[in-house]
Amino acid sequence: MRITWLAHLRRMICLGIASVIIGLAALVLVFCIPVGAMGRHVGGTADRMLEDAVPADTWMGRLLKDRETYTDAIMVQNAIEKIDGKNVFEHAMWVYHLDLDENVWTPEVSLRYLAGGGDKSVMHLQQYSRYWHGYLVYLKPLLLLFTWEQTVWLGAVLQICLLAAVLAAAVKTGVPRAGAAVVAGLIFMKPVLIHVSLAMGVCWVITLGALLFILLKDKKLEQRDAYPEFFCMIGILVAYFDFLTYPAVTLGFPLCVYFLKKEEDGPWKNVAEVISYSVCWGLGYVGMWSMKWVIADITLGTGTIKSALGSILGWTEAIGGRPRLSGALYTISLNLQKYESWLYPVLAALLLAAAAAAAIYAARKASPARALSCMPPYLLIACIPFAWYTVVQHHSGLHVWFTFRVVGVTAMALGAMCLKLFRLGRESCRNKLSQL
Secondary structure, three states, X not given: OOOOHHHHHHHHHHHHHHHHHHHHHHHHHHOOOOOHHHHHHHHHHHHHHHOOOOOOOOHHHHHOOOOOOHHHHHHHHHHHOOOOOOOHHHHHHHOEEEEOOOOOOOHHHHHHHHHOOOOHHHOEEEEOXXXXXXXXXXXXXXXXXXXXXXXXXXXXXXXXXXXXXXXXXXXXXXXXXXXXXHHHHHHOOOHHHHHOOOOOHHHHHHHHHHHHHHHHHHHHHHHOOOHHHHHHHHHHHHHHHOOOOOOOHHHHHHHHHHHHHOOOOOHHHHHHHHHHHHHHHHHHHHHHHHHHHHHHHHHHOOOHHHHHHHHHHHHHXXXXXXXXXXXXXXXXXXXXXXXOOOHHXXXXXXXXXXXXXXXXXXXXXXXXXXXXXXOHHHHHHHOHHHHHHHHOHHHHHHOHHHHHHHHHHHHHHHHHHHHHHHHHHHHHHHHHHHOO
């Protein structure tokens, strides 16, 4: 059943309105939870989570040396904060926290100070109204029951279980190559550091959930012509839960699995689907995020719209006053430098060589035209990280310690294309043998 894009737009608007209502209600409700036990649970493991508990000269220390603690400290402090005289709706909209510095945020130092029983009267009240902070919907209840460290380990277990479920679903549904492509992309995201961070795990959990849904519910999505709404929903979830870490992964990985599962179409139709589904994702992402600004401004006069627009202009401006193209190349180089180990260039070279070999194999066994026809969507998806770095170059240049993970999309897209081409060549050989 195919419906018009106008009908899809109406569906997505309804989906967005429902998401805003549910998301706002959930935030207000979790701010009703008392924070006393949360503070005690955080205080018990704050030093261990904020300091390098593993010696830096060991292999584990080197592995964890770039572990994200700045954003994690913000998330945890937002979860345990309760400002006297402020109601739950104000907390949900403003998202208050106390900081030792009035002008420059010092979340790690401030959280350690609070955990040690520091005097709140000498701290400065700050707010972070630009984001939804949807992670508080699950983080506050978890910290009510578990320590900070235990919560991180629970998140790691969830990610491992979801990845195992995705790999199992890929085999079960007859597309094991999808699982292999996911692993190829994940390798370039430094997965260990994702598993030991609250902030870095958000986009990855959403991505794995989306992949699992595609693998298990692909036929229903096709029958209902619901893929535009599906990608819109992914964008909504990322805008609600994420802290602008590496959101493009939540678009690129599902697109790759979608094309690995679907039957071959014309190359231009496939390219049109990449573009249209990316637009749907963007509508969900930008639409959901901007609704937070509107609600906060209308209800409490927070000035969030002005602040958010100022931040967007800052994030997207050319880095270091360079021309935009030069700034984009500089930002890309900064992110690629995060792959400092010799292993990553070797893996990248092997991936490129495998893709070239697969293209030659498919061209010889099937035909050059058929080989070329299945490549465009994957090549376009592979460009998503570089488009992201070009558009959001200032933010990507300043936060390279986590934005580099978007390159995982390129690795997955090339791996998926490689596997698709090998399959094309193998099927062509089988067809020729069956005709003998």
